[in-house]
Amino acid sequence: MAAHGKLRRERGLQAEYETQVKEMRWQLSEQLRCLELQGELRRELLQELAEFMRRRAEVELEYSRGLEKLAERFSSRGGRLGSSREHQSFRKEPSLLSPLHCWAVLLQHTRQQSRESAALSEVLAGPLAQRLSHIAEDVGRLVKKSRDLEQQLQDELLEVVSELQTAKKTYQAYHMESVNAEAKLREAERQEEKRAGRSVPTTTAGATEAGPLRKSSLKKGGRLVEKRQAKFMEHKLKCTKARNEYLLSLASVNAAVSNYYLHDVLDLMDCCDTGFHLALGQVLRSYTAAESRTQASQVQGLGSLEEAVEALDPPGDKAKVLEVHATVFCPPLRFDYHPHDGDEVAEICVEMELRDEILPRAQNIQSRLDRQTIETEEVNKTLKATLQALLEVVASDDGDVLDSFQTSPSTESLKSTSSDPGSRQAGRRRGQQQETETFYLTKLQEYLSGRSILAKLQAKHEKLQEALQRGDKEEQEVSWTQYTQRKFQKSRHPRPSSQYNQRLFGGDMEKFIQSSGQPVPLVVESCIRFINLNGEDPLVEGCTAHDLDSVAGVLKLYFRSLEPPLFPPDLFGELLASSGTPSWRAWGRTMSQSWKPRCPHRRMTWRGSWRLWPALPTRAAQPRS
Numbered sequence: 001m002a003a004h005g006k007l008r009r010e011r012g013l014q015a016e017y018e019t020q021v022k023e024m025r026w027q028l029s030e031q032l033r034c035l036e037l038q039g040e041l042r043r044e045l046l047q048e049l050a051e052f053m054r055r056r057a058e059v060e061l062e063y064s065r066g067l068e069k070l071a072e073r074f075s076s077r078g079g080r081l082g083s084s085r086e087h088q089s090f091r092k093e094p095s096l097l098s099p100l101h102c103w104a105v106l107l108q109h110t111r112q113q114s115r116e117s118a119a120l121s122e123v124l125a126g127p128l129a130q131r132l133s134h135i136a137e138d139v140g141r142l143v144k145k146s147r148d149l150e151q152q153l154q155d156e157l158l159e160v161v162s163e164l165q166t167a168k169k170t171y172q173a174y175h176m177e178s179v180n181a182e183a184k185l186r187e188a189e190r191q192e193e194k195r196a197g198r199s200v201p202t203t204t205a206g207a208t209e210a211g212p213l214r215k216s217s218l219k220k221g222g223r224l225v226e227k228r229q230a231k232f233m234e235h236k237l238k239c240t241k242a243r244n245e246y247l248l249s250l251a252s253v254n255a256a257v258s259n260y261y262l263h264d265v266l267d268l269m270d271c272c273d274t275g276f277h278l279a280l281g282q283v284l285r286s287y288t289a290a291e292s293r294t295q296a297s298q299v300q301g302l303g304s305l306e307e308a309v310e311a312l313d314p315p316g317d318k319a320k321v322l323e324v325h326a327t328v329f330c331p332p333l334r335f336d337y338h339p340h341d342g343d344e345v346a347e348i349c350v351e352m353e354l355r356d357e358i359l360p361r362a363q364n365i366q367s368r369l370d371r372q373t374i375e376t377e378e379v380n381k382t383l384k385a386t387l388q389a390l391l392e393v394v395a396s397d398d399g400d401v402l403d404s405f406q407t408s409p410s411t412e413s414l415k416s417t418s419s420d421p422g423s424r425q426a427g428r429r430r431g432q433q434q435e436t437e438t439f440y441l442t443k444l445q446e447y448l449s450g451r452s453i454l455a456k457l458q459a460k461h462e463k464l465q466e467a468l469q470r471g472d473k474e475e476q477e478v479s480w481t482q483y484t485q486r487k488f489q490k491s492r493h494p495r496p497s498s499q500y501n502q503r504l505f506g507g508d509m510e511k512f513i514q515s516s517g518q519p520v521p522l523v524v525e526s527c528i529r530f531i532n533l534n535g536e537d538p539l540v541e542g543c544t545a546h547d548l549d550s551v552a553g554v555l556k557l558y559f560r561s562l563e564p565p566l567f568p569p570d571l572f573g574e575l576l577a578s579s580g581t582p583s584w585r586a587w588g589r590t591m592s593q594s595w596k597p598r599c600p601h602r603r604m605t606w607r608g609s610w611r612l613w614p615a616l617p618t619r620a621a622q623p624r625s
Helices: 002-076 085-092 098-112 118-198 204-272 276-294 296-310 314-324 352-407 411-418 420-491 509-516 522-532 545-560 569-580 584-595 600-611
Strands: none
Touching: 002 098, 002 118, 002 204, 002 276, 098 276, 098 296, 098 314, 118 204, 118 276, 118 420, 204 314, 204 352, 204 420, 276 296, 276 314, 276 352, 352 420, 522 545
């Protein structure tokens, strides 16, 4: 029955692990799907905007009627943005994402438009629509590459999780072998005890006849016990190594999972958004500039659209997406340590047999950690510089359109933007942007990979350092205990018995004085003399402030431990009242008169100890603090 119960528990733990891994796989697949949905949403949004620009250019000549129809068409139909349930939820509340909010403000501004010029029609149908198409291509390319990179990171994460399962199975197998070897050892020891019990001779004749046979049997039993003892120690050492590997793998997996969910996913989302908000803002700013220079009546509507453009917030959009898909992007539960069949050890063991193996490993991990930290920091610096350069290239792509509006409001200047030299320059910028983008993705991959390795190395390093510190502390405690025991045994001498029958510390001062015949207890006199000599101890060469404090502490301890106390409780009021006496001598006379009829022996002790302080009379005239 116990074996069946143990089997059911192991199956339950295995089922729990498989469920956890299955849940993680589902989350990872949903993350890929969410990234694809966000990329599709952006591409569809850009296609909607590009189509809007072209149709807007066509209806510009039809004035207010055409503009009103256009606005109603895009407002009433679902469009490409309504192709999925997630898109519908964002579309119902466009303020959730800043690009959708810009789109809603743009439609509202279109309803306010009544007339446009031919120059604005050329701008809308030409550079702005083309720029939106380029942005859509950039978004699709970035999303595809980011998805491939995330798929690679997920495969590495699942591989680490699979290695954790392998380490767990190895640990369980070695632990089972250790348990079986221990059981065999115990059985051999019991058999040896039985043989030893039977070998007791009953008679001298019986011992003479069966002696050699029993001795041979006992020797065989002893060899069997030694053999099984060696086998048990071998399996126990293997079990300890397997458990250490399992714990290290467990820490590494938890660190990798946490790093992926808390850092890598967010960086990949940032990668998907790279340049999108900036480029979209540049297009919309170009549109607002064209509108403002075409008709002054559009100022109010353009102000609203400008506010929406300024509200483009990549971190805010990322936070909103994470909030909507919280179940997909939240980190899973940490992998817990599952001991096998009663194994109570839940930490890395640094035994004497393993210390020579673990210490070089910890040093190797430390060196790798330092090297990896430096490499990751350098890659991160390069990554930030590359991202800044990429954003500058993206921002410079719309400069020609804005410059053409700033030089002249006529349509002739607008036609020059589509000339051959301008097209060649735009082509060069496009090539430069793609090269910078490829280099940025390469560095991002290196940085994410290095940070994942760094997190795993850091987790292993912390575990090993904790284990080594714990082992050093245990060794120091054992060594110090042995040292103090030896020192105590060597230096311990019989202490002479007291010559007085009254306790010095914690006793009655009057009884001690009567018993010893000393007017002032010797401990009080010695301490006061030592303190009065400013730390000059006649018994020990050299004296420090620590020695002086120790002597003062002994004196204070003696007075505090007196029973009854030095000052009787009924003198407490008089003691407080006499604190206002102008001089030390007057205070001494007052206290002497109060003590004299009540406790004469303690009064004599106090007067005797008072005479031992030669420095106090010189301070009698000084004010008391």
